[in-house]
Amino acid sequence: MKVKELDEYTIAKVLYSYLVEEKSHRVIQSEILCLPAPLNGGGYVAMEILHYFNIKGNSKGLLKNNLDYIETINSEAKEILNSFYSISNEAKNLLLKKNINPQNKKTERLQLVKSRIYQDVLKYYTSMNYNKCCALCQIDQPELLVASHIIPWSVDEDKRLDLDNCILLCNFHDKLFDKGFISLDENFNLIISKKLSRNVxxxxxxxxxxxxxxxxPNQKYLKLHREDILRK
Structure with a gap:
């Protein structure tokens, strides 16, 4: 895997995971790069990426307690991380209804990075809102949970970061909700589509x-979900 083949979001996540979250090369390779990372000798790909930016073992956790140290790292890595922080803060301010001052130009490439960071931030706050557990079952494994939109992400840009437009669901319930096989009534009782098989x-x-x-969940949004998305 060559560094130049990776998108900026993935590189930013690798840098952030190592420099801020103190994650090991092996964990980064498994969680961020989704590559095999055996207990013995795993993590070489993640290490290769970090070494590309001249980030070695003594830099692990460098930015955990003091972001000022960002001035000491490779200039290219610093630029990527600064953009990551800027977009993350922009997303948090939008989500929490605070004033923002976006400094990033809306290029297609940056919009893709921004979209993925926005979704990360949204999932974090949605997860906190639902006590880190699916709203419809007991699944609490973070990798199996999704910030599921009532009004879909692609339909209304203005509602993408509304916390009352998001429900924390496991992958199973998210897919059913997204495809209109389930919904919620005005009392938040589960509605099951007649189109769903008996086994499900x-x-x-x-x-x-x-x-x-x-x-x-916003009642107006749920009403639209029942009317436009739920399979009758």
Whole structure:
């Protein structure tokens, strides 16, 4: 895997995971790059990426407690991380309804990076809102959870970062919700489409909506979901 073949988002995640989160080469290779990383000798690809930016073992966790040290790292890596931080803060401010001052030009390449960072930030806050557990079952494995949109991401750009437009769901329930096989009524009771097979309906037998900490699903959005997405 060559560094120049990687997108900027992936590189930023590798840099952030190592310099801020203190993750090992092996964990980065497994979680970020989705490559095999055996206990013995794993992590060489992640290490290769970091070495490309002249980031060695003594830099692990360098930015964990003091971001000022960012001035000491490779200029290209610094530029990528600064962009990552800027977009992340922009996403947080939008999500929390604070004023923003975007400094990034809307190039196609940057928009792709921005979209993925926005989704990371959104998932974090949605996860906190739902106590890090699927709203319809007991699954709490982060990799199996999704910030599921009531009004789809692609339909309304203005509602993408609305926490009351997102429900934390496991992959199974997210796919059912996204495809219109389930929805929620005005009392947040589960609605199951008549188009769903009996075998799948049986899997939903013990599913019920768990109230989030703060941001309940928006009733207007749910109404639109029932009317336009739920399969009748």
């Amino acid at each position: 309906v049986n899997l939903l037998e013990n599913s019920f909506f768990k109230t989030p900490k703060e941001y309940l």
